[in-house]
Amino acid sequence: MPMPAPIAVASHRKTYSRQKSGHPAIGRRVARHAAINPMTTQNTALNSMAVGYALESAIGAPTSNNPGAEITVPMRPATALCRPPPSSKTKRERTPITEGGASAANGPATRMRPRYQRGPPATGAAVETGSLSERVVMTESYGEPGAETVHPDATSTSDERNELMLPTRWLVAAAAGLWWCALHPKVVHLVATIVVVTIATSLGGAFTRREVMLMTGFACLVVFTSVRSEHADSAALAISTTAYTGNARVVDDPQPFDRSTRVIVEVDGRRCELWARRHSMRSRLSVVNGGDYLALSGEIVPLSPDRYQRVRWQHVVCEIQPEWLGDISVGSPLAQASNRVRALVTRTGDAIGGAHGALFRGLVIGDDRDQPSDMLQRFRSGGLSHLTAVSGQNVALILTVATPLIRKMAPRLQLVTTLALIGWFVLITRSEPSILRAGVMASIAVFAASRGRRLAPLRSLALAVMVLIVVDPLLASSVGFHLSVGATFGVIVIGPMLASIMPLPARLMLPVSITLGAQLGVLVPALLVFGRAPLVALPANLLAVPVAGVVMMVGMPVAIGVALLPALSHVVLPPIHLAVWWVDGVARVATHLEPESPRPGMIASLCLAGVVAITWGYRHHAHVRAKHEG
Template identity: 35%
Template sequence: MVVSDRVVVLGAVGVVAGAWWAPPLPALVAAGVVTAAVVVRRPWTAVVAVAVLAAWLGGRAELAANAPVAEGPFAGEVTLVRDPGEASGAVRVEVRAGSRRFDAWARGRAGAAIRPRLAGERLSVRGRVEADVPSWLRHRHVVGRMEITEVIGWRDGDPASRLANGFRRVLERGAGHLAPDSRALFTGFVFGDDRGQSPAVADDFRAAGLTHLLAVSGQNVAFVLAVASPLLARLSLRGRLAATLVLLGFFALVTRFEPSVLRATTMAAIAALSSTVGRPVSAIRTLAAAVVVLVLVDPFLVHSVGFGLSVGAAAGIILLARPIAGVLPGPRPLRAALAVTLAAQLGVAPILVPTFGGLPVASIPANLLAEPVAGVVMMWGLTAGIVAGLVGGPVATLLHLPTQVGLGWVAAVARQAREVPLGELDLPLLAVAAIAGALAMLASREGHTRLARVTAAVVVLAVLVVPALGPHRPPALRSELSGVGELWQVPVPGGRVRVLEVETTASAGRVLEALRRNGVRHLDLLITPSGGSRAAALVHQIGRRVGIARIWAPAEHRLAGATTPDLGVVEAPGGLRLEVRAVRPRLEVVVSLDPPAAG
């Protein structure tokens, strides 16, 4: 049976649809459909078979994720599935106990004992298990929550995880002299670990559309294979294939099998296998085959935003980069780079815009300026970074001078892109741009090259300019920011009075993103109901991003520069009315607007 690229792509679509549907199919039904496909040996039967198989596997995964969990005390050994991170003042990590995964939290001494550990290592712990977890965690095979109250001891994991963790620690040790933000960017670029990144820098990268640089992708895999190519070239054909597969598996282990890593390494493995057997396949066929394999192995990948964005970006580049480059005006290197950026952005837009609210226009120039330098940092980190970690001292400092320059450039691009008020693309504008681009490509095919390039130039300029110059609605007087707090933006002569009553349980990243999306660069008053260390850290992060004229905090607070208001009513410009009802143990302020000002 000859299987065309179209059939493989349809098979990938069927697998994704089946895994998303995930009905409780009987095993006999799935086995019957697969057997019939093997007997009939027709392309359409193969598509139906893999779709039904994915649906059956997805149903089994749903049943396993929703199986009852025994609640109560826990004492035993757990294996860290991911690297520990900070969340809500605690250490949070995904662990495996037996065959089941838990979302584990630890505070105090238990948290301090877990914090330096890495994925694959094993801990003897005591705590308590609860069954209630959100659906998004169940789609990562997490079946319950574990509160760890005591860490009795720990030991290394299996040999593969020890080797991977040792490799990561060598790279981290070599970059130990870098500033915290630069060090977090370095580990993000090289192996996708951005846990140490400050909320302000993370928001810069989100606003600039550069967060993909901190998630390992096909570019990282290509650099790994490029670095290893002199050694791989010395091996026999079969030896080269085996070494390539081992290298890809080890890199996936180092980068923690993130969805984007799985997509990239699986595509590379399929390409290496097809090349070895003398039957090279197209890039779109390789991508579709990788989707089929990965979703059959883990049907829950269809619920992963990271997996969807990775597949979308790869599909966009494969299908659209060359046609877009053909119609863009300008020098060939610039056209090629811009085409890849535009193609990737179009590929991720159907997932990114509905999920995160818009595609930053600044991401287009920011990617053109940052991606080449980030690629150099990745490759340098995988070569000189190892030497720096092994030797240390002044040699490491010298070796990482290019790293510092590259990281500084990318961080500056992200920071400046955030400051440029270019706006965001929504789905209607993207659809119009896509249609106009398609017409330009059609004109190019018909031989109207000049018309195609003029049309393409107009489309690109429109995409860059329209969101910034188009009509903008004035901000709402009062906005309830989910998980962040309450924001007032009241017009007064010469500007607006901005007051934020923040929820001190909110993450700093979420607060900064909400302020950016609402166009807030200055706060006249920041009200924090709590005055503890966590509130102080949150206010500090907000102050790094926006100017704050005054801070109100409860009595006996720990916030530098904050004051505690008197009980009663305070009138503010624009008709704002601030009623202070309590100052201890928490500050309670009711903000309202006088009816005349509201009108």
């Protein structure tokens, strides 16, 4: 069935041409139609259409002096400006029109090239002269005079169109408001947050009907989040001492300590802490995995207010004091599948052996349970503790490994497979706050890309925070969530600002700005929780992060490959062991170089934060002044 002729669809003051569809037949048909039957408005001499014109052309084609001149009716259909994609059905090759070639038979080739510049790559001319606006904007080329015919992505990016839909400052303010209300679910905080957000968002002018609807929706989300957070706190206060005997679902892997083992279990829909101090109970818990079911008997007791605040983000509302632990039964098929993958990584770490094997598990899946306390302390002192907390870097590396296979799938299957891969990795890493933030943020970006939109990272971060806080308000009290969001904000916002003011070589600009931006992003929670900001974090990260990234990227495939072919362990494990040793060695050196007093690091971080604040204030003032003057 023949396809309809390409048309130009007018919308308000812009006309969007569909001539550059992904189908090559449409491109050939548009080229033939424009060469045989030029429109009246195409006779107008335009600067943007003149880009790519040949100085001398054949009879009947426009010249550089009169680019809008009419052309002689060709004697045969025009040749397509692009080569069709390779296909098994293609019997003969179509050669593209040569540079500057135009005649009455094939039409003005170079005149069409500015139009083809708007379409997807590998579909036509390669004119690179002139600015972007000169090459893509074609005023009055199609449609009514005065209309601007452009490709939807030619003059404005998807981010700019999204900005028109919902400004980024709205999303950031909404995310901050939801976070605050989840931490303080009281009426006074609720009212204060709504008032502050309303004032902040009304600075640009009066509200439209759409903005009022958005504000109403945000108010509903705030109320919903506050009510859920208050309900969770009320449930913790309503716990009374009772006896329990039955099965409990193990929520997370047991955490061993020097003289006890801690595990979170779910009993009748309530999450409880279980501390095993007897040797027999600790031995029983050593073979338990997250998602399994454990038979037990004990007494459920409420938690003290201080203790509840520490475990609030884990939804723990009580403690169960066990009398005995019984049989273990496996969990759901999904839990068993994730436990099998974790077991493969654990066996690979055991093959490496010692503390380095535990560090390998921490780098790949964030499992730091078996790391010695001195290793945890030196990674924290050197500013490298984020390496053993799975986050966006791990998600990005996993997607990088899987991209060559995903690209061969259909578009919709690509989206489903990518989202499933992200969810699978989140499940394997036990849904820690940092990986939840990274997973939701990556899912939002992937979904937007599937819809043809390029979402700004700051918008993705704000949307991810809003989604997570609405789904789980107690996550707002997690220190790991604070650090993850702060570090991401620093990389997205503060890093580029530092890169523009630091006189460094290009090779060092990106890693230095990213590291400093992340350190400034977590400065406030780091000072409040840990009481210091590592002074040696910058050189330590520059030396350790690239090597740790390699381990994160190849760790999972290597673990699976060694499980399938054990003979490969003698080939692939020594380089990985060397990389893990390097990361641990950097942490050791950084710990020795880090001053004992936290003051030098705090002073340096605060000074750098002041420079960033002054730079941002100056640029914001210049932007506002230019906006008013313009």
